[in-house]
Amino acid sequence: KAGVTQTPRYLIKTRGQQVTLSCSPISGHRSVSWYQQTPGQGLQFLFEYFSETQRNKGNFPGRFSGRQFSNSRSEMNVSTLELGDSALYLCASSLTPGGRDTQYFGPGTRLTVL
Amino acid sequence: QQQVKQSPQSLIVQKGGISIINCAYENTAFDYFPWYQQFPGKGPALLIAIRPDVSEKKEGRFTISFNKSAKQFSLHIMDSQPGDSATYFCAATASSGAGSYQLTFGKGTKLSVIP
Numbered sequence: 001k002a003g004v005t006q007t008p009r010y011l012i013k014t015r016g017q018q019v020t021l022s023c024s025p026i027s028g029h030r031s032v033s034w035y036q037q038t039p040g041q042g043l044q045f046l047f048e049y050f051s052e053t054q055r056n057k058g059n060f061p062g063r064f065s066g067r068q069f070s071n072s073r074s075e076m077n078v079s080t081l082e083l084g085d086s087a088l089y090l091c092a093s094s095l096t097p098g099g100r101d102t103q104y105f106g107p108g109t110r111l112t113v114l
Numbered sequence: 115q116q117q118v119k120q121s122p123q124s125l126i127v128q129k130g131g132i133s134i135i136n137c138a139y140e141n142t143a144f145d146y147f148p149w150y151q152q153f154p155g156k157g158p159a160l161l162i163a164i165r166p167d168v169s170e171k172k173e174g175r176f177t178i179s180f181n182k183s184a185k186q187f188s189l190h191i192m193d194s195q196p197g198d199s200a201t202y203f204c205a206a207t208a209s210s211g212a213g214s215y216q217l218t219f220g221k222g223t224k225l226s227v228i229p
Contacts, residue, residue, distance in 0.1 A: 004157070033216065033217070035219075041221070042203070042219060042220070042221035042222050043158070043203060043219040043222070044219075045216050045217070045218070045219075048216055056215075056216045058216070090157050090158070092157070098207055098208070098215050098216060098217075099146070099148075099205070099207035099215070099216055099217025100146055100207060102148075102160045102163075103160070103217060104159075104160075105150075105157030105158050105159065106157050107155070107156060107157050108157055
């Protein structure tokens with residue numbers, strides 16, 4: 001079974017630009033969660049989608065948004081990029097929402113904002 | 115109330131020694147406590163998980179100890195090996211209740227096992 005894939009793996013953007021990250025979950029998984037990982041803050045929850053509906057959202061500004069498609073693939077968008085948005089963005093898929101069963105993480109997208 | 119506090123931030127253990135990482139939580143609704151292991155350049159991977167109906171769970175060299183009254187849980191790595199060098203995250207979530215929960219992670223412990 002193929003694992004969670006994330007594209008692109010690396011991205012360099014400048015302040016003010018916007019970016020879209022993509023996540024393909026494990027086949028059959030309907031829940032996709034997004035996390036921001038930084039050395040100082042660790043893993044912070046961004047949002048979770050289950051069956052195309054945003055189920056939960058973390059404490060991030062509205063510049064961070066996402067969506068999920070009918071095939072469970074998910075995209076995350078960050079508009080008006082700031083230097084502090086530089087981070088590793090991880091997505092994780094699971095069978096059920098809420099982190100109540102194993103979440104399988106992708107390798108992440110490393111975003112650098114200059 | 116959603117916080118999970120993890121300590122220490124970093125840990126150096128000699129090969130063959132015991133590595134111990136501790137976590138504490140506030141939210142009494144939490145009832146699922148997984149540990150994730152992350153190697154450089156990779157996403158976290160589930161290592162072992164426990165529910166509060168048991169006080170201990172062991173899988174190979176990895177053991178979770180759970181103290182419900184103290185709202186604390188810990189990961190013990192016996193006979194630590196250089197290949198265990200990674201960052202470890204504890205996490206917690208709830209499986210029921212009115213709240214809409216998600217997996218909440220501790221800030222991580224970077225473990226280095228030296229030969």
